[in-house]
Amino acid sequence: MGRWEPNARGRLATAALDLYSERGYEQTTVAEIAKRAGLTERTFFNHYADKREVLFVTAAEFQDRFVGTVSGALTSVAPIDALAAGLDAIADMLAGQRDFARTRQAVIMSNPELQERDLIKLASTSTALADTLRRHGVTEPEASLTAEAGIALFKVGFHRWLAADEERELSVLLREALDALKSVTAGG
Amino acid sequence: MGRWEPNARGRLATAALDLYSERGYEQTTVAEIAKRAGLTERTFFNHYADKREVLFVTAAEFQDRFVGTVSGALTSVAPIDALAAGLDAIADMLAGQRDFARTRQAVIMSNPELQERDLIKLASTSTALADTLRRHGVTEPEASLTAEAGIALFKVGFHRWLAADEERELSVLLREALDALKSVTAGG
Numbered sequence: 001m002g003r004w005e006p007n008a009r010g011r012l013a014t015a016a017l018d019l020y021s022e023r024g025y026e027q028t029t030v031a032e033i034a035k036r037a038g039l040t041e042r043t044f045f046n047h048y049a050d051k052r053e054v055l056f057v058t059a060a061e062f063q064d065r066f067v068g069t070v071s072g073a074l075t076s077v078a079p080i081d082a083l084a085a086g087l088d089a090i091a092d093m094l095a096g097q098r099d100f101a102r103t104r105q106a107v108i109m110s111n112p113e114l115q116e117r118d119l120i121k122l123a124s125t126s127t128a129l130a131d132t133l134r135r136h137g138v139t140e141p142e143a144s145l146t147a148e149a150g151i152a153l154f155k156v157g158f159h160r161w162l163a164a165d166e167e168r169e170l171s172v173l174l175r176e177a178l179d180a181l182k183s184v185t186a187g188g
Numbered sequence: 189m190g191r192w193e194p195n196a197r198g199r200l201a202t203a204a205l206d207l208y209s210e211r212g213y214e215q216t217t218v219a220e221i222a223k224r225a226g227l228t229e230r231t232f233f234n235h236y237a238d239k240r241e242v243l244f245v246t247a248a249e250f251q252d253r254f255v256g257t258v259s260g261a262l263t264s265v266a267p268i269d270a271l272a273a274g275l276d277a278i279a280d281m282l283a284g285q286r287d288f289a290r291t292r293q294a295v296i297m298s299n300p301e302l303q304e305r306d307l308i309k310l311a312s313t314s315t316a317l318a319d320t321l322r323r324h325g326v327t328e329p330e331a332s333l334t335a336e337a338g339i340a341l342f343k344v345g346f347h348r349w350l351a352a353d354e355e356r357e358l359s360v361l362l363r364e365a366l367d368a369l370k371s372v373t374a375g376g
Binding site: 078079080081115116119120123140141142144145146148149151152153155156157159160173176177180181182183184185186187 | 266267268303304307308311328329330332333334336337339340341343344345347361364365368369370371372373374375
């Protein structure tokens with residue numbers, strides 16, 4: 001992680017994603033990733049625990065941003081509006097990363113183990129969201145349902161954002177999803 | 189599967205669940221399950237592909253009942269009411285099985301691989317629900333959001349039903365969850 005390896009972390013991530021796309025996730029080794037990035041295996045392991053972690057390194061940041069923003073907003077607005085604020089924060093975090101996100105998603109969808117990891121990440125964020133809502137005085141089952149709704153909104157908006165024919169920004173698509181959920185639950 | 193083994197399937201399921209609870213899922217072998225049920229390993233494999241399948245054999249029925257009922261209801265009512273009908277059908281299907289469901293859930297929560305399988309089962313049902321909604325003319329993102337809301341409602345109501353201190357029926361808890369979701373999305 002020294003100064004003689006500028007942006008080693010980003011170069012390794014780019015090399016990994018390129019290789020996963022070109023020859024498949026299972027077929028790619030850490031040695032190949034390091035070589036493609038012009039770095040050593042040792043440097044790889046200074047930055048990532050294994051080749052899977054390269055794909056999920058933003059998961060912790062995702063959860064922190066989402067839950068943290070909802071938590072902050074809950075002091076002044078209703079749960080559904082706090083959720084909207086959390087989704088805005090996620091849209092900010094992912095802005096400009098659509099190409100990376102599309103490639104990453106294609107790799108994940110090609111491998112059942114990666115899909116499971118992705119589902120578990122979202123389930124964990126839902127649990128953390130529900131905890132935060134309860135700490136702010138939201139009772140059950142409202143807390144768990146608000147949390148699950150938040151994950152549902154993210155999944156639907158994010159999936160749409162990754163579609164090949166979609167050009168609208170994630171923030172717009174997440175708001176559209178929220179409006180659709182309100183309309184559906186109102187019986188519209 | 190002959191007449192000389194009355195209810196072999198049910199006996200094997202009960203024996204498996206008892207053993208998973210007593211000594212852990214990982215530590216239990218098919219030979220032990222068969223022995224406890226007073227049957228042979230061969231009979232076990234006539235009924236179940238492996239020891240995991242015993243826990244998920246109702247997953248296909250769950251999806252068929254949920255999606256089938258929603259599909260039937262969509263010809264006459266709004267998506268959210270079709271979802272309510274689907275949840276009622278699931279409550280009917282699981283009525284009287286709370287003790288079994290509680291034991292099964294404890295086993296699943298003790299093993300990450302089983303938890304993943306459970307998440308995948310629900311994700312698959314969500315996909316099937318969204319397909320059905322689109323076939324009935326519901327557009328996106330409403331179709332995907334309605335489907336995700338259906339899974340969220342089931343998860344929250346079912347989880348509550350399994351709680352040690354909960355005595356209300358699943359049908360009541362699923363309706364309560366639906367009312368809570370409507371209230372939350374209306375900003376209440």
